[in-house]
Amino acid sequence: MAICEPIIEVRNLKVNFYTYAGIVKAIDGVSFKICRGETYCLVGETGCGKSVTARALTKLIRPPGRIEGGEVIYYSDEGPINLLELNEEELRKIRGAEIAYVFQDPTSALDPLYTVGYQIAETMYEHGRVSKIKEGILRAVEVLRNVLMPDPEKRVHSYPHELSGGMRQRSVIGIGLSNKPKLLIADEPTTALDATVQAQLMDLLMDLKRRENLTILLITHNLGLVAEVCDRVAVMYAGNIVEEAPVEELFRNPLHPYTKALLRAVPNPRKKSVRLESIPGTVPNLINPPPGCRFHPRCPRVMDICRSKKPPELWRGDDHRVACWLYE
Amino acid sequence: MMPLVEVRNLKKYFPVKGLLRVKGYVKAVDGVSFNIERGTTLGLVGESGSGKTTVGKLILRLLEPTSGSVYYDGKDVFKLKGKELKEFRRKAQMVFQDPYSSLNPRMTVFQIIMEPVKVHKIKVSDPESFVVKLLYRVGLNETHLYRYPHEFSGGQRQRIAIARVLALRPEFIVLDEPTSALDVSVQAQILELLKDLQRDFNLTYLFISHDLGVVRYMSDYIAVMYLGKIVEYGPAEEVFEKPLHPYTQALFSAIPIPDPVETRRRKRIKVSGEPPSPINPPPGCRFHPRCPITKDVCRREEPKLEEVESGHYVACWLAR
Ligand SMILES: Nc1ncnc2c1ncn2[C@@H]1O[C@H](COP(=O)(O)OP(=O)(O)OP(=O)(O)O)[C@@H](O)[C@H]1O
Ligand SMILES: Nc1ncnc2c1ncn2[C@@H]1O[C@H](COP(=O)(O)OP(=O)(O)OP(=O)(O)O)[C@@H](O)[C@H]1O
Ligand SMILES: [Mg+2]
Ligand SMILES: [Mg+2]
Numbered sequence: 156m157a158i159c160e161p162i163i164e165v166r167n168l169k170v171n172f173y174t175y176a177g178i179v180k181a182i183d184g185v186s187f188k189i190c191r192g193e194t195y196c197l198v199g200e201t202g203c204g205k206s207v208t209a210r211a212l213t214k215l216i217r218p219p220g221r222i223e224g225g226e227v228i229y230y231s232d233e234g235p236i237n238l239l240e241l242n243e244e245e246l247r248k249i250r251g252a253e254i255a256y257v258f259q260d261p262t263s264a265l266d267p268l269y270t271v272g273y274q275i276a277e278t279m280y281e282h283g284r285v286s287k288i289k290e291g292i293l294r295a296v297e298v299l300r301n302v303l304m305p306d307p308e309k310r311v312h313s314y315p316h317e318l319s320g321g322m323r324q325r326s327v328i329g330i331g332l333s334n335k336p337k338l339l340i341a342d343e344p345t346t347a348l349d350a351t352v353q354a355q356l357m358d359l360l361m362d363l364k365r366r367e368n369l370t371i372l373l374i375t376h377n378l379g380l381v382a383e384v385c386d387r388v389a390v391m392y393a394g395n396i397v398e399e400a401p402v403e404e405l406f407r408n409p410l411h412p413y414t415k416a417l418l419r420a421v422p423n424p425r426k427k428s429v430r431l432e433s434i435p436g437t438v439p440n441l442i443n444p445p446p447g448c449r450f451h452p453r454c455p456r457v458m459d460i461c462r463s464k465k466p467p468e469l470w471r472g473d474d475h476r477v478a479c480w481l482y483e
Numbered sequence: 484m485m486p487l488v489e490v491r492n493l494k495k496y497f498p499v500k501g502l503l504r505v506k507g508y509v510k511a512v513d514g515v516s517f518n519i520e521r522g523t524t525l526g527l528v529g530e531s532g533s534g535k536t537t538v539g540k541l542i543l544r545l546l547e548p549t550s551g552s553v554y555y556d557g558k559d560v561f562k563l564k565g566k567e568l569k570e571f572r573r574k575a576q577m578v579f580q581d582p583y584s585s586l587n588p589r590m591t592v593f594q595i596i597m598e599p600v601k602v603h604k605i606k607v608s609d610p611e612s613f614v615v616k617l618l619y620r621v622g623l624n625e626t627h628l629y630r631y632p633h634e635f636s637g638g639q640r641q642r643i644a645i646a647r648v649l650a651l652r653p654e655f656i657v658l659d660e661p662t663s664a665l666d667v668s669v670q671a672q673i674l675e676l677l678k679d680l681q682r683d684f685n686l687t688y689l690f691i692s693h694d695l696g697v698v699r700y701m702s703d704y705i706a707v708m709y710l711g712k713i714v715e716y717g718p719a720e721e722v723f724e725k726p727l728h729p730y731t732q733a734l735f736s737a738i739p740i741p742d743p744v745e746t747r748r749r750k751r752i753k754v755s756g757e758p759p760s761p762i763n764p765p766p767g768c769r770f771h772p773r774c775p776i777t778k779d780v781c782r783r784e785e786p787k788l789e790e791v792e793s794g795h796y797v798a799c800w801l802a803r
Binding site: 422 | 670674694739
């Protein structure tokens with residue numbers, strides 16, 4: 156494996172939501188680092204904390220949510236900075252110019268009242284890449300061409316509702332990339348789209364990644380997509396990273412009982428499975444999460460210690476870590 | 484043996500209303516024919532808007548067709564009346580994608596399950612033990628009887644929806660994306676349950692999904708839809724191993740496989756563009772504008788669904 160030159164490093168991140176029903180301990184001490192040029196994946200089931208983690212990286216957490224601890228070190232050209240210590244104005248400069256987001260739902264990311272070209276122009280203007288909106292609209296044609304939008308000269312004048320779902324998501328990716336960010340955070344970027352369109356968009360993202368020298372943090376619940384595009388993978392469960400490994404290692408040699416079960420629960424379209432493995436029970440509520448290991452009530456290999464003590468991060472080799480007492 | 488469900492040249496056009504008059508039609512289902520054998524599962528796949536849900540609703544007569552017919556157990560569904568129609572309404576059921584919106588939030592689980600039983604005047608001597616038995620059958624129990632839908636997880640709600648359908652002792656169930664709102668670990672539980680129930684009660688399923696892994700796991704036969712038409716139909720394993728229509732090939736090859744070695748090695752058949760609108764479908768073969776192997780004839784004439792190998796049907800000029 157190549158030496159990892161980190162672009163961002165998250166240490167012991169904690170996020171809570173203060174709701175009427177109680178405190179939701181959504182992110183419970185998450186640590187990981189992303190190497191420059193790689194595609195790093197966060198995978199896990201609904202509510203495990205993928206989106207909150209992604210948003211917390213640039214403090215995009217709104218009340219009732221609050222970041223309660225940790226560091227997010229961003230290795231900028233000028234040296235490392237802890238993003239969690241920056242104020243909103245400093246963060247605005249980072250967002251878009253250094254770190255850009257593409258979210259699942261392209262409709263909500265676009266303003267229905269403005270043309271796609273105008274919205275791209277506005278982002279570039281805000282970050283001082285163009286001096287006039289008009290110039291930005293001219294440059295937007297190139298941005299759209301870059302994301303393989305058909306007929307970009309015409310589409311630059313289209314309103315979001317005049318575009319198909321796939322074209323809208325292309326525009327959002329275009330906006331995201333218009334300021335040449337170094338890290339792209341893509342949160343379920345293709346989930347709302349048809350299979351063939353999904354494949355086209357993922358091809359585009361991977362192609363852009365090579366052309367623009369991007370690092371990608373990809374968030375998904377789709378293990379097929381993980382297998383296809385990721386270099387390294389972190390598996391999340393109930394606010395924790397339970398396992399992290401290079402993608403081939405993770406699929407070949409999963410260690411955490413949750414990862415193992417998850418991999419066996421997904422029916423493979425390439426072969427007929429005889430029986431699927433299901434994980435009994437459901438994802439815990441995070442207001443009163445289970446003590447010890449949060450997976451213990453569903454774990455087939457639960458031991459006494461799992462019920463009372465949170466498992467430490469254990470390393471198996473240089474690049475495979477697991478949070479499970481079985482490997483102590 | 485006579486198939487349980489026979490669909491013949493079924494069409495459903497939805498009017499697109501302009502300000503003053505009808506501007507055109509969405510050809511949601513445009514001449515579809517297939518059979519479903521008793522006790523088997525037909526998987527119906529295809530992209531968003533290709534007409535899958537509309538086909539399911541037409542078979543159950545939840546929609547009236549523009550033309551064509553559906554035979555259930557030999558009888559024309561759209562001509563059923565009176566007692567026979569009521570009996571059909573009991574025997575043929577649907578389970579929807581979203582387990583939340585399909586359950587009345589103001590009813591308890593007991594009421595939810597008993598309501599259709601009352602509507603169909605099915606005699607039950609001890610309703611409570613009747614419902615408890617059903618709850619056990621779907622992996623719930625008596626402690627859930629008097630709770631409300633919001634107190635359950637998505638997977639549990641889908642179990643309640645299935646219990647409600649089972650209460651009517653159905654023969655045929657249209658399952659419209661029954662697990663796509665669920666997590667994979669919960670999805671596996673529901674799929675296993677559906678398979679067990681099928682075996683125990685000899686149920687017949689129309690299983691609609693865009694998840695090919697799930698469809699392969701569940702189905703005996705597969706039908707692939709594209710813009711209101713069936714482009715390929717056949718035994719599931721054969722279609723998965725040897726898809727013949729270029730759209731089926733493109734769709735299958737677009738789906739990532741949950742195995743990093745295999746998925747990166749597979750050959751991809753790339754298509755350009757997105758599915759066009761069903762209001763003005765392309766002339767000739769509807770897939771021709773996106774097809775990687777288009778010939779002249781594809782632009783002019785529409786290919787019919789023809790049997791190219793025993794039981795395996797394809798609608799493509801070049802696949803024969
Ligand atoms: N505004 C909020 N108020 C209360 N709890 C919240 C809020 N936003 C998120 N949470 C909680 O934080 C946890 C993590 O949510 P998050 O959106 O990160 O999940 P996710 O992994 O992205 O799931 P999905 O796959 O469904 O997108 C969940 O348990 C959720 O209930
Ligand atoms: N009641 C209706 N009125 C008008 N158009 C309709 C109606 N129901 C469906 N349609 C249209 O018919 C076409 C087929 O819809 P249908 O819901 O059957 O597709 P589907 O294959 O189930 O798609 P999905 O995978 O998104 O559920 C679509 O273009 C849809 O917009
Ligand atoms: Mg999310
Ligand atoms: Mg549908």
